[in-house]
Every structure is written in C-alpha cells, then in structure tokens.
Amino acid sequence: MHNSHIPTDYEFKHSKWIKKMLRAYWLVVLTHVVIQIGCFLFLDYDRTPEDFMIHVLFWPTLASALAILIASWVERRFSSFSFYSMSMASTVIAWSIIHVNYDIRIILAICLLPIFASVLFFNKKRVWTVCLMQMIGYVIVLCDPAYRLYLSSFDMVSIPAFLIVGTYVAQLIVISGVEVLDDLQASMLAKQDLIVRNAIMSKQSKTDGLTNLYNQSSFKDYYEKAFEYANNGMSLHLALIDIDNFKSINDTYGHRVGDVILERVSLVIQENVTSSDIAARYGGEEFALLMFEQSFEQAYTLVEQIRKKIARLVHPELEGAYITVSVGLQSYSPNLSKDKLFEEVDACLYTAKRTGKNKTVTSLDLSLTVEENN
Known part of the structure; x- marks a missing residue:
C-alpha cells in the first residue's frame, strides 16, 4: 500500500522559501543579462560581438539557468536536498558573474549572496556548508589562467579571508536570530500558559467545584x-x-x-x-x-x-x-x-x-x- 507523505508546517514553509529564493535567482540572472547588453551597447566594451555573445552572455546564462532548473527539479522530487541544490545554484550564478566581470573588484561581493541566503534557514552548519561551496567555486574559477593572472598575491589570500569573515558574520546573525526565536517561543508559551490559567480561573469562578455545574x-x-x-x-x-x-x-x-x-x-x-x-x-x-x-x-x-x-x-x-x-x-x-x-x-x-x-x-x-x- 502506498503511504503518501503529508508535509508538516515546517516543510511547507521551507519549501516556500526555497521557491522564493529560486525566483529571486532568475531575477539576478535576468538583471545581469540586461546590464551586460546595456554596457555593450552604450559603453566602451573591449570585447568583440562574437566573444560577448558566447563568453559573456551565452555560457554564463546557460550555466546559471541550468543550475536553477536543476535546483527546482530537486525541490519538487527530493525536497530534503532542496537547500543544498538551491545553494549550489546560487554558487554557480555568483561565480559565473564574478568570472565574467573579474575586472570589477566590487563584483566579488556577490559571492556573499549564497551565504546570506542561507541565513534565512537559521542553521549554522548550513551557513558553513555554503561557505565551503564558495571556496570550491573560487578554486574552480582560479583554473582560468586569465582570471588567475589578474589577481595579485594579496587577492589570492584576501578572497578566502573575505568569505570566512562574511560567513562568520552570517553565523552571528543566525545565532542572534535563533536566540530571538527562542525568546519569542518562550514568550508565546508563557502567554499560552497565562491564557490557560485565566480560562481555568474563569471557569472555576463560574462553576461549582463539586458538581461542575454553574454556581x-x-x-x-x-x-x-x-x-x-x-x-x-x-x-x-x-x-x-x-x-x-x-x-x-x-x-x-x-x-x-x-x-x-x-x-x-x-x-x-x-x-x-x-x-x-x-x-x-x-x-x-x-x-x-x-x-x-x-x-x-x-x-x-x-x-x-x-x-x-x-x-x-x-x-x-x-x-x-x-x-x-x-x-x-x-x-x-x-x-x-x-x-x-x-x-x-x-x-x-x-x-x-x-x-x-x-x-x-x-x-x-x-x-x-x-x-x-x-
């Protein structure tokens, strides 16, 4: 006999946030495409049209789109792995954008996107797992000689340090959020206990203790x-x-x-x-x-x-x-x-x-x- 699993309230909310983040990633990819096309058309761009279409638009966008589609499929079929597939998709998007725009130093900040997205799930282990994904993404991008030559010795060290510090800050946010949630839960339990006590007292004031009828x-x-x-x-x-x-x-x-x-x-x-x-x-x-x-x-x-x-x-x-x-x-x-x-x-x-x-x-x-x- 087939037993269908009924999602819990936590699983439903988890799935809802995964879907929201994946929709946001589509927006990030689309925004990147629009900005790149705008820059190519209206700014001094040092790439040929063929190079721009293939290496700036096609391959990064394809990789990002496939990563989001795979994450969406995993979310529907294997929901227990949906967080990791979502984080992998955001890692692919972040490092694809960094690789294309490595001459813009501020663009490195986008590698913090997956890390801070993981904060939504209030789990320290997940935050550090996503940090590890960013380290792997960084190592893969380093395999490109052009990108590696662009980085100084300081950059080689500061980027991993930047990721670790960013992850530490994210962890502090998670710890603070968990404490706030615990305080809210304790407050709600105290409030519920007070409501129950008041209900009992109200009933006791209205009913006869022996017969349980109204007094x-x-x-x-x-x-x-x-x-x-x-x-x-x-x-x-x-x-x-x-x-x-x-x-x-x-x-x-x-x-x-x-x-x-x-x-x-x-x-x-x-x-x-x-x-x-x-x-x-x-x-x-x-x-x-x-x-x-x-x-x-x-x-x-x-x-x-x-x-x-x-x-x-x-x-x-x-x-x-x-x-x-x-x-x-x-x-x-x-x-x-x-x-x-x-x-x-x-x-x-x-x-x-x-x-x-x-x-x-x-x-x-x-x-x-x-x-x-x-």
Whole structure:
C-alpha cells in the first residue's frame, strides 16, 4: 500500500522559501543579462560581438539557468536536498558573474549572496556548508589562467579571508536570530500558559467545584440575560430541582456520601439537558435549570426524564435506598417579572415537596389546586 507523505508546517514553509529564493535567482540572472547588453551597447566594451555573445552572455546564462532548473527539479522530487541544490545554484550564478566581470573588484561581493541566503534557514552548519561551496567555486574559477593572472598575491589570500569573515558574520546573525526565536517561543508559551490559567480561573469562578455545574452567582447572571431575551420573544422555562430528604442522608451516612449523591444527581442533569440549556447548583441540594428554544411540553418531558432517571439510580453507599427529587417548573410570561417567575417556580417546588415528593409540579398544577380549593 502506498503511504503518501503529508508535509508538516515546517516543510511547507521551507519549501516556500526555497521557491522564493529560486525566483529571486532568475531575477539576478535576468538583471545581469540586461546590464551586460546595456554596457555593450552604450559603453566602451573591449570585447568583440562574437566573444560577448558566447563568453559573456551565452555560457554564463546557460550555466546559471541550468543550475536553477536543476535546483527546482530537486525541490519538487527530493525536497530534503532542496537547500543544498538551491545553494549550489546560487554558487554557480555568483561565480559565473564574478568570472565574467573579474575586472570589477566590487563584483566579488556577490559571492556573499549564497551565504546570506542561507541565513534565512537559521542553521549554522548550513551557513558553513555554503561557505565551503564558495571556496570550491573560487578554486574552480582560479583554473582560468586569465582570471588567475589578474589577481595579485594579496587577492589570492584576501578572497578566502573575505568569505570566512562574511560567513562568520552570517553565523552571528543566525545565532542572534535563533536566540530571538527562542525568546519569542518562550514568550508565546508563557502567554499560552497565562491564557490557560485565566480560562481555568474563569471557569472555576463560574462553576461549582463539586458538581461542575454553574454556581449560583453565574446562574443569576445568565437568568438576568435569559429574561431579557424572553422579553424579546424567545421561549424560556425555569425549573428548580431539589433532592428529597437530603438532610437525613447527611445525618445518617455523612457528608462524604452526601457529596457523592450530589455528584451523581448533577451528572444525570448534565447528561439530559440540551446544549442550549443552562444548569446550575443553586443551593446545597437544589439545582436550577434554564431551558430555551422548546415548548412547555418539551421542557416538562425533559425535567420528568431527569426525575425518573434519578429515581432509578442505584447507590451502594445507601444500603439499597433510593434517591428522589422534587421539581418545580414554570414558563416565562410577559406579565411576570424575573423575581416573580422565580418565586412561582419556588412555590411549585414547595408544593411538590409538601404533596408527596418525587414529582414535578408546574404552574398549571398550582392553578388547578387553587380552583379545587375554591
């Protein structure tokens, strides 16, 4: 089976810079050609047209173009060697231009082009490898007797020294760049750590540590906003869920068992509410639930589902005893303030507790009870 390699982010960026440098080398070659033609046409040039076309334009340009084409091919087929092929291409270009223009002393500076191009990759070994390539290029150019005769004894020594000093400066740039990158990375890691810590602290300030539900303070904030949305036409239902006889559980089995029961009840609530609902631990054994984007019947079905699942939970710590909850439920209506809505839901919960527990009482049930009493 053929496994295709997926480039990493580093490999993608490396390839991108190699391609950019190769395009820049095409520009260098083209610029050299244009300048040479301009000099031949408009300046006093000491070469014959035939010599100019063959030795100044054709062969140096051909060598440079072939070097770039080969480097481009290597970049596509053998990307792990792309840096070295690119550096080889720049070496060929640099020393071809130097060889053609050896009577212009400043032109030697172009041999630093490959060295400083290698700085982009922040690797000291690569910088010195490119320096070695320039030394080899220098030795090859020295094989031309005309070029060798043009150089003085001082030139023979100063050119290698010039390359070594230039490479040393490039290495210092690499070291400085690596230190800057390390500092940036450390700063980014510190910033990420701070963001994570702030997120954790923010969550801890909004949630109850035991049940992992929202705490009472957060619920009040959400309730405030939810009521504003409800005033603008969004459906809203409020439910209060209270564990029956919880005080006797703490008194009989201890607070540790009581905490276990709270965790189990909260887990049932979390597993059954929708992603748009807000569940909170409102008090010791009391939970509050805001439900949106559903009808009253759907909200009633949801809290009944929670109540029934809690009633079926098995608690080994309670020696076979079961836990039940009572629920009060009320929907938003325009004639209710947020405080009045909460009070009516609390009244529903109180009625559920007073009339047998383990049940859900709604505002409709309260209305029927009032009518029966009248």
